[in-house]
Amino acid sequence: MQFEVDAHRADRPAGRIRQQNEKLILEAAEQEFARHGFKGTSMQQVADRAGLPKANIHYYFNNKLGLYYAVLANIIDLWDSTFNELSADDDPAVVLPRYIATKIEFSRKYPQASRVFAMEILSGGPHLSQYFQQDYRDWFRSRAAVFEQWIAAGKMKAVDPAHLIFLLWGATQHYADFAVQIEAALGQQTLAPEVFDTATETLTEIILTGCGIRR
Numbered sequence: 166m167q168f169e170v171d172a173h174r175a176d177r178p179a180g181r182i183r184q185q186n187e188k189l190i191l192e193a194a195e196q197e198f199a200r201h202g203f204k205g206t207s208m209q210q211v212a213d214r215a216g217l218p219k220a221n222i223h224y225y226f227n228n229k230l231g232l233y234y235a236v237l238a239n240i241i242d243l244w245d246s247t248f249n250e251l252s253a254d255d256d257p258a259v260v261l262p263r264y265i266a267t268k269i270e271f272s273r274k275y276p277q278a279s280r281v282f283a284m285e286i287l288s289g290g291p292h293l294s295q296y297f298q299q300d301y302r303d304w305f306r307s308r309a310a311v312f313e314q315w316i317a318a319g320k321m322k323a324v325d326p327a328h329l330i331f332l333l334w335g336a337t338q339h340y341a342d343f344a345v346q347i348e349a350a351l352g353q354q355t356l357a358p359e360v361f362d363t364a365t366e367t368l369t370e371i372i373l374t375g376c377g378i379r380r
Contacts, residue, residue: 187225189215194236195277202284203233203292233292237285240278241296243271244334245304253314257321258378262369268337269365273358279341305330322377329376336368 193215197206208229212219226232247267251260272279285292305327312326340347344356351360373380 183225186217186221190217190222190225190232191236191239192277194232195275195281198233198236199277199280199284202288203229208232230292236278236281237292240271240275240282243275244268247271248308251308251311253311253318255311257315257376258373258380261373261376261378262380265333265337265369265372266365268333269340269361269368272338272341273356273361276341276344279338283338283342320378322375324376329372333372336372340364 190211194206194211196214197210200206201210206229208222209219211232212222215222222232226235247264251264290297308330309326312321312324312329315321316323316326340356340361347360348354348356353360369380
């Protein structure tokens, strides 16, 4: 499932320079939106953080809303593309650990983008109303149907697919969205790599055991 943002972007130059500048701008925007929210962030703040003239930001993104959509689209595309890979023919003992590990890795590598998404949801999702339409519901039902087929095939226990999916999402994204709380609890200024490794193993063991799946 794709989150469309092209309508909010300006025409952009092609090639490696474009890719480098867009990456730089999006990383700066993630930082600013995660810190100040959509309303509290200005294009000038993004330009200052990126170390680029404000005109360059507008060259790649028409306006702040277009830039905001692009940041949201990046994390949604990452999450959805990984979940799209699950199929009824898969062995959940193989693909669920892989999915959990991938989502935890996303939380490690892209914590700011995850927090931007979380802030948007907590504010009622005003900029995601187009995303959360029938296509999204159809996509979610198709993902839940995979778990239902695994259950019917005896590959896992009969647990509610929707709430299992919510658990997978929430548990893995927790390590990005609530990193400050985890750091305080563990006495770390920044979460060490082994924290993510342990989280992956622990969540995998709990979820597979709860679903009656043998590794």
